[in-house]
Amino acid sequence: MRAVDLIQKKRDGQELTSNEIKWLVEGYVAGTVPDYQMSAFAMAVYFKGMATREISDLTMNMVKTGQEFDLSAINGIKVDKHSTGGVGDKVTLILAPLVASFGVPVAKMSGRGLGHTGGTLDKLEAIKGYQVERSQDDFIKQVQDIGVSVIGQSNQLVKADKLLYALRDVTATVDTIPLIASSVMSKKIAAGADAILLDVTVGEGAFMKTVEEARELAQTMVDLGKAVGRKTVAVITDMSQPLGRAIGNRLEILEALEILQGQGRQDITHFICELAQIMLGLADIEKTVEEIRKHLENGQALAKFEEMVVAQGGDLEDLYRPVNVAHVVDIPAQESGVISALPAMEFGLFAMRLGAGRAVKSDDLDYETGIVFEKKVGDSVQKGEIVAKVYTNGKISSELVTEFQKYVKMNDRVQCLREIIEIIS
């Protein structure tokens, strides 16, 4: 076989056979198919798409390029969760211990942030001492002992995705359904959970810009999961504005603590309880949202989170420390009225420039910086009232305030206010 023939076949809109896909994936990981040919193939997929059978072949061949975690030593139905990326998305920090507080084991591998999106690992590393690298044995032991662990994705998992994702990132081929679905699901399948909740984000700050696209991605991933015997449910969720109040690693840890103490904003608290309800349902436990919320109010979820932090080397005193930055800048509303949009992408990039995110993978983070919104879309404000606070270690200038204010849209049609737009199962 020759890579050029497979590229041409896809370029011309034809389906590749199972053998051809296997050859391509194995060759790429072995280094016999070079980056430039894989880039051309990814671009051909971007324009011509893939049939369901091709996506399934691609996914399963990717799974085979690395270690497959065996979680069978952990009793019970192991549930996992994955988000396709967002701004201010601290959901895992709350959801994992919340679900575990009902006795359902959560063994979760998370990733780092890039560009406007944040990553759960970076947030956890904002806690002094927290270890995200764990051997498979330690990971399993911790879930057996306390019911929850959130670690970094093993380097041994799905080698094809590591290579291909880095290539897609620099060849404008990330945002295509066959490649996102195979990337996400190969990792979820290899990570070994019995049941998977997929959070497919849609909107300005997400890869999927329309609900139709998000629905197609969600259905593709649900079908892939089910085909290999994993219970899989997807929720399509709004990412047109940042999730919750905070963007920035330490600030998001503090917001997660607020929610874990039952003192978070109603919207994000309710949303997380709904996700927990679906995850518990995947583990055959039926609970109402109110019953789930009780575990936030009575400290059971918080206690589980603290147990996890301690088990992974984190310092509990540091966990509750306030942020430490040189300046906190108030952003006043420029006019009175209703906030109609807070574009997630713009604020994600704004926080990135403060040091809370990475423009390129090698960038260092400033864990303390970021944004806290005092108002969200749909809230009324008076002119001069504080809309948000910017936490920065950089120099402060009037341009910083003006730039922020430029992104706050007022008195227009209010965009989506539902967190869960649709459930696909």
Ligand code: URA
């Ligand atoms: N998240 C992933 O893991 N892979 C993608 O391709 C996109 C989002």
